[in-house]
Each structure stands twice: as structure tokens, then as C-alpha cells.
Amino acid sequence: MSSSDAPTDAENKAAAAKEAAEQAALPYKWTQTIQEVDISVPVPPGTRARDLVVDIKSTSIKVGLKGQEPIMEGTFPKRVTTDECTWSLEDQKSVSIQLEKVNKMEWWEHVLTHHPKIDTTKITPENSNLSDLDGETRAMVEKMMYDQRQKEMGKPTSDEQKKADMLKKFQEQHPEMDFSNVKMT
Template sequence: MSTSADDYDKLSEEERKIKDAEDRAREKVEQAALPYKWTQELGEVDITVPVPKGTRGRDLNVVIQKKKLIVGLKGKENILEGELCKEIKVDDSTWNLEDNENVLIHLEKLNQQQWWENVLTHHPKIDTTKIEPANSKLSDLDGETRGMVEKMMFDNQQRQMGKPTSDELKKMEALKRFQDAHPELDFSNAKIS
């Protein structure tokens, strides 16, 4: 039974907990019934497809396209086949055979800021609003993003202590240099905004 967002908002805290637990249990059963296991991060999806032990790479039929995925054994019905729920970067996506019993597929998402509800459009969906991403470290970020996050953290810490933010400190420093260069001017009524 699906509940609309409006209906969900009308539920009590206890009813929401029950509904969330029921939804998670249903999702777990639906996902366990799939012929593969999958995980995702914002930028990628990893899929593990079990195949008969002793399978060799040349026995496999694996097709990875922008919006399509096929995995199967040559001469047999495909294990999975269908339209991907979102587009991928084909050139950055790969597959390999692990221990002759698992096909590992790595898909790079085209939109790296969006969670997938499912892998193939005809498979059961998960509730992406309940995904709790792993904590990332500042060291995982690129230089520009890291600098921006560090500045925001510093400014927030300064505000909490009632001290000037990094931008306010820069303005105060510029005013001080100007004052030092022009001692003949009166700065008693100068305001920094």
C-alpha cells in the first residue's frame, strides 16, 4: 500500500515509524527476490550478478548501454535485461567476472547528484528519501569544494562565538591597511558592511 506525502504527513510519529518499518521490510523482500544485489553512491551503482560456478568470461553476454543493461549466459535466457532507470556514462562503466561465479558491474551515473529508485525500470523501487549516505571526509572533496566547505565551517564557528566571519575579517584588514596608508583621514565613523 503506498501512502502519498500528504497522507504520510497526517500520520502520528508512532504511525510513521510503523509505516517506515513496514516499507523497509517490503523493500527488503522485493530486493532479495531480484536476481542480483546492488548498492549505490551518488555517482555510481555497483551490481553483483551470481552466475553458475565455473563460468568463464567468454560464456557471458554483457551489454552496457546508456540506458540499457543485459547480463546473461550465451545460448540461455538472460539473467537480467531491461531499461536502466537513469542514464549512465558508458565509457566509464565496466564489468568483470569475479571467482568465475559473480559478474560485477560498475555503472557511472550521468547525473551524479541523484539517487536511483531501482536498477531496471521494471523492477521494484526503493524509497530514495530514506537513503542515509555514508559520511564523506573533507579529504574526499576536490580542492575548490573543500575550500568552500572549510570556509563555511569557519564562518559558522565564528558566528557561534560572536566573532567576525572570514569576509568581515578581510574587510577589516583592508580598512586597516587603508587607515595605515592614510593617517590624515578620520575613520572614527567608518562602518564595515
Template sequence: MSDRPASPTPSERAKADAELKAKEAAEQATLPYKWTQTIKDVDVTVEVPATLKGRDLNVQLSKTKLVVGIKGQPPIIEDDLFSPIHVDESTWTLETASAGKTIEVHLDKVNQMEWWPHVVKSAPKIDTSKITPENSKLSDLDGETRGMVEKMMFDQRQKEAGLPSSDEQKKMDILKKFQAEHPEMDFSNAKIS
């Protein structure tokens, strides 16, 4: 008999995941802000009194640090960011909300291939392995990448249908054109590879 512990059953794994998610939600609820992210950016929302104006706020965005607060009071957030941001692409605004106002901070990630476990280093982490990314659209891709993906998708559909790929079709078209231009030649044994 092995000394290795048995793998958790699916129901045990689901229960552990639910407990971790509840713990993370409780930790995140204690933060003085709410935050969401995509693979490319992070959005932070901080509730503030409705009487405040933009000039009453202290918001500083740098490549590696975030400060959000009300002038004359200790900052609500003041810490190093998890990872660098593009300062020129990042913004903040003061928005009117149903229960007052919110400071909306948009952070544009430098590394747009990673999920952040937290906004600032002093905050509790989330398990980024449980993040389900949003579906991307072909229209989100640049022209060259989009063309390559569309060609791959076409070739996959052709292969599944037992039809020639785009490259094989191109070779066949060239051969047909050549045959038409040279009817005097015998192509009965020609092979396309």
C-alpha cells in the first residue's frame, strides 16, 4: 500500500475551492476599494463622500506605485503596485454614484500577459489560477495576427471536411493554371506534394 495521500474527490475539490473563494471574498470585502481586471488592465473603485470635488483628492499614479486619498487625511491606498503600469495610458476620474461619489482608477498593465493576485502589495492575494478569462474576439487582434488565425481556422475546417488546406489549394490552382498555359504537356502522372 502506498504512503501517498489519496487525491481529493471532485466533491472534496469543489468544497475546498468554495472555501478558498469564500475566504478570498471575505478578505477582498475588507479592502477600502473594489477592483476588477482583464488580462490587459486593472480598474479600482474607491467610494468617497458626495460632497467632494476633484480638487479635494490626492491621486497619484506612477509606474510602480498608487496613491488614492482625500487631501488632509491619511491615504485610502498608498502602496507599491503588484506590477508596473503604463502611466500615460492610465487614468482616474471622480464619478457620481447612487450612494455618493467614486474615484475610478484605470491602470494599464505593462505586462499584458499576466493576472494580478492583488492591486497593491500589502493587500490580500486572490488565486489567479481560478480566473476564467473573457473570450477574445478576432476583431481584437491586429491585422497580421487576425489573418494568420483566420487561415488556421479555415485550414482546420478544410481538414475536418477532408478538403485541401489553403496551401494545398494554392498549389493545385498553380498547377491548373500551368496546365492551361501548356496544353502540349502530359500531366497525367503529376503529383502535388
């Protein structure tokens, strides 16, 4: 059951291999969560923090050694919250950078706009814990999960149950009324 528009397995594998090769050719490695982007920039062994230039702005970055061409420089595809961004020198051989996304609801296709893009539809988000969510969001997610389980078992959702409970209470308060033709919608 494949549409002529859908890529074949071979095409998918070729696209994934091309993407992997493009990403491997970058002068840095990067990963992301929905909230942040983590970058590792290799520097010559023995590099000290005072030898580095790391300039992170809301829409751009520059990383390199003082007095030399930057190892990494360019514009981000989306804005970052500079006050929440950090960097550190790891074992005197790489610069570890954490960028905090302003929009924590979207994936980045690339770190710098002039670099090759990745296919964000292939990203599998990490599992998040309900405890990581704020109260209102958590309550909404728990309600959705409950309603989904109820539907799977053929039972009423929380909203349907609430309507049924209200009708039952109203019927008890008004026994003189005929409710035989009531339809729940």
C-alpha cells in the first residue's frame, strides 16, 4: 500500500546517509531537545578558556580561538534566550554549549542557517515525565490520557461522565419531569 509520492526504503536510507554525511562534515556536533540545543565544538588539545572567543547573541554565535578565524560563526534559524545559554571548556579539547530556545515547541532544522538541514520529521522526542510539566499542562495531559483509556474500553470520557452526572442529579431534583427522550450530545 504505497503511494507513488511516498519515498521508498532505499530513498529513505539514501536521504538519511546524505544527512549523516552532511552533519559529520560540520566543524561541530549537535543534538537537541524540544527546549534546547547542545553543541560540542572541538578545539586544539590544551586550549584554555582564556584562549577562546565565545559570543552568543539571541540570533547568532561565534566560537573560536582569539586572533584566529572562528571555528563556528553564523545566524541561528530561531532565537535563543541569551541569559539562559551557557558554555564551558571540556577537558581542554572541546567547547560545550547549551542554547536555550525561545520557542520551546519546535525543532531546529540546523544550528546555523547556512549549514545543511536535518529532516525534523524523523526526530523521536525524548520521553518526558508528567512531573516535569506545570500544573495546568499536567492536568490537561492527564485528562487526555484518562479520556483515551476510557474510549479504548468503550467507557464515557470525563466530559461525557460529567454530563451524565449532571443529568442524573437534575433528574433526582425533578422527579416530576419525563427524561425518557433525552439525548446526550
